[in-house]
Amino acid sequence: MQGELLQSNPSLDFKIKRDFALKSLNSLCYKPHIEETMKAETEKLASFLLSQRNVPHIQAILEPIFLRLIMFVVNGKLYSNDDANFHEIWKTFQINSQLLVSKWEDLKSISLFQSSVSYNFFQIRERSEIQMAYQRDIVNRHKDCFNPNIVSDLVDCSLVMLELNEDSGVLSQEDLDGIFVELCSSGNQPISATLAWLILYVSYFPDVQDKIYQELTSVMGIERSPRMSDQPHLPYTCAVILETQRLATVLPFMYPHMATEDTQFMGYKIPKDTAMLFNVWSLHHDAKHWKHPMKFDPDRFLEDGDLRIPDQYLPFGDGLRSCPGEGISDILLFLFSTNLLYYLRFDLQGKVDLEGEMMGYVLAPKPFSLTVTPRETVVIDIAAELGETLETSVCMIEDDVSFDDVLD
Ligand code: HEM
Numbered sequence: 001m002q003g004e005l006l007q008s009n010p011s012l013d014f015k016i017k018r019d020f021a022l023k024s025l026n027s028l029c030y031k032p033h034i035e036e037t038m039k040a041e042t043e044k045l046a047s048f049l050l051s052q053r054n055v056p057h058i059q060a061i062l063e064p065i066f067l068r069l070i071m072f073v074v075n076g077k078l079y080s081n082d083d084a085n086f087h088e089i090w091k092t093f094q095i096n097s098q099l100l101v102s103k104w105e106d107l108k109s110i111s112l113f114q115s116s117v118s119y120n121f122f123q124i125r126e127r128s129e130i131q132m133a134y135q136r137d138i139v140n141r142h143k144d145c146f147n148p149n150i151v152s153d154l155v156d157c158s159l160v161m162l163e164l165n166e167d168s169g170v171l172s173q174e175d176l177d178g179i180f181v182e183l184c185s186s187g188n189q190p191i192s193a194t195l196a197w198l199i200l201y202v203s204y205f206p207d208v209q210d211k212i213y214q215e216l217t218s219v220m221g222i223e224r225s226p227r228m229s230d231q232p233h234l235p236y237t238c239a240v241i242l243e244t245q246r247l248a249t250v251l252p253f254m255y256p257h258m259a260t261e262d263t264q265f266m267g268y269k270i271p272k273d274t275a276m277l278f279n280v281w282s283l284h285h286d287a288k289h290w291k292h293p294m295k296f297d298p299d300r301f302l303e304d305g306d307l308r309i310p311d312q313y314l315p316f317g318d319g320l321r322s323c324p325g326e327g328i329s330d331i332l333l334f335l336f337s338t339n340l341l342y343y344l345r346f347d348l349q350g351k352v353d354l355e356g357e358m359m360g361y362v363l364a365p366k367p368f369s370l371t372v373t374p375r376e377t378v379v380i381d382i383a384a385e386l387g388e389t390l391e392t393s394v395c396m397i398e399d400d401v402s403f404d405d406v407l408d
Contacts, residue, residue: 016167017179021324024157025183028073029327033152035228037078038069038332042339043225049344049372057367058199062192064090066332071184073328075138076153085134092127093185097360099124135177154180187325190250191332193364197248197356198241198337200365201296203346204354208298212237213375216342222377226338228331234338235307239298241333242307245315247296248356252281252363254317280314281363343378347371 028034045065049055064081067090072078079086142155151157158176161167202209219233220226231238259274270276285293289312290300301307316323323329349369356363 013170013175015320016170017175018320018324020158020161020167020171021154021179021183024154024161025073025324026327028152028154028157029331031152034073035331035335037072038335039225039227039339041065041069042336043343045336046340046343049340050374050378053372054349055370055372058370059192059196059364059367062195063188066191067093067184067188069332070187070325070328072153074154074180074184075135076142076155077138088127089131089134089184092131093188095124095127096185097189131181132174132177135181136173139173139177139180154183183325187329189359189362189364191325191329193250193359193362194245194248194329194333195336196365197250198244198333199340199346199370200348200352200354200368201244201247202240202341203348203368203370204352205296206347208240208296209341209346212240212338212341213345216338217377220342225342225377226335228334230338231334235302235305236298237338237341238307238334239301241337242301242309242313243296243298246284246290246313247294248363248365249281249284249315250363251315251317251361252279253277253361254280255321255361257321278317280317283312283314286312343375345373345375347373 045061048061049058055061064086068079068086071086071089139155139158142153142159146156146159148160148163151160158180162171202212215234215236216226219230226234254277257276257278259270259272259276262272263270284290287293289310291297301309316326316329347370349371352368353366356365358364
């Protein structure tokens with residue numbers, strides 16, 4: 001299932017797939033229904049955290065939320081928390097990610113033939129096949145009510161591309177299904193780890209958290225919460241997001257790359273087919289480029305009050321294999337961090353460790369406990385403010401489709 005983009009060679013079909021994923025995700029980012037849905041989810045989350053008051057492991061709460069939102073951008077359906085299909089999909093991705101963890105462990109111990117975790121590969125393959133069939137069913141439902149003038153999600157974008165023959169007939173439906181599933185599964189861990197790091201850092205440095213709150217309320221007052229159009233007026237808050245991504249570097253080695261031909265790099269001979277890892281963590285912590293690199297210092301991204309992003313800042317990679325989800329991640333990170341910090345104050349409970357731990361390719365913070373208290377911005381019940389569920393103009397996928405149905 002995994003690998004339409006991740007494991008392709010930079011061939012023609014890879015370039016077409018990548019171009020499609022990048023252009024479509026970037027154009028969807030700016031659709032009002034996407035922002036509205038994301039913002040409504042931030043408010044639901046703030047309300048949920050307030051109802052808990054004590055939160056033992058925030059990343060575990062964030063992961064399914066981001067998966068649901070990424071799936072909304074891809075398939076146009078926002079699953080509810082208790083949707084049985086969503087739980088199956090979630091389980092499939094978790095199994096795949098555990099498999100990655102074991103591959104990573106193998107890579108570290110250079111024991112390529114042993115895995116510390118034993119897998120039922122038949123079960124993994126079967127789940128992946130079910131998921132592809134389920135995805136195909138979603139695509140077919142889009143085809144049934146396709147209107148090229150109403151493009152609301154990535155599947156719609158693919159139907160427009162095929163209708164205009166923009167792929168010159170290179171991509172099969174299977175290729176596209178693979179891209180949809182891969183995009184759904186790739187972004188959720190790095191993005192939830194990044195937001196968990198941000199919450200950890202601002203709780204660890206309460207003066208930073210207070211400064212963000214002051215900036216937010218000076219721009220918005222206490223009557224309305226932040227939206228994307230506020231971004232240019234919130235340089236300090238944006239600098240905190242950038243500094244979190246630098247210091248945490250959630251994908252420290254990016255994804256493995258492969259030399260497509262014999263090559264020379266800085267005097268080293270690299271034979272064709274050699275696997276390579278890029279140490280972006282080292283770049284982000286190099287004292288040649290960053291003063292006191294281990295210090296959490298958002299001001300390093302500000303110059304005369306404006307944002308300044310150095311060339312050595314590469315959380316999403318660079319070049320042909322850079323992250324196609326960068327645009328959507330920027331929006332999610334901005335909306336979630338600003339809205340949560342607008343409504344809530346986070347305080348750490350007990351001792352914390354700022355070291356982090358590898359989960360597959362992702363460097364996540366170790367679980368930490370938080371106390372959540374309302375800010376004065378919570379003048380009304382946030383949950384009551386959520387309003388009715390947002391309808392998009394696409395024909396929504398029926399709730400009664402199940403993993404079992406697609407197997408028939
Ligand atoms: C804060 C969140 C994220 C971070 C830090 C991040 C970072 C990265 C990095 C560093 C790479 C590898 C670049 C390389 O190896 O050269 C990558 C690849 C990728 N990312 Fe993200 N990512 C994030 C969110 C997302 C999201 C939300 C999606 C999907 C909507 C996504 C989909 C992908 C895919 C499909 C690839 C593989 C691209 C390829 O192989 O050409 N990522 N990401």
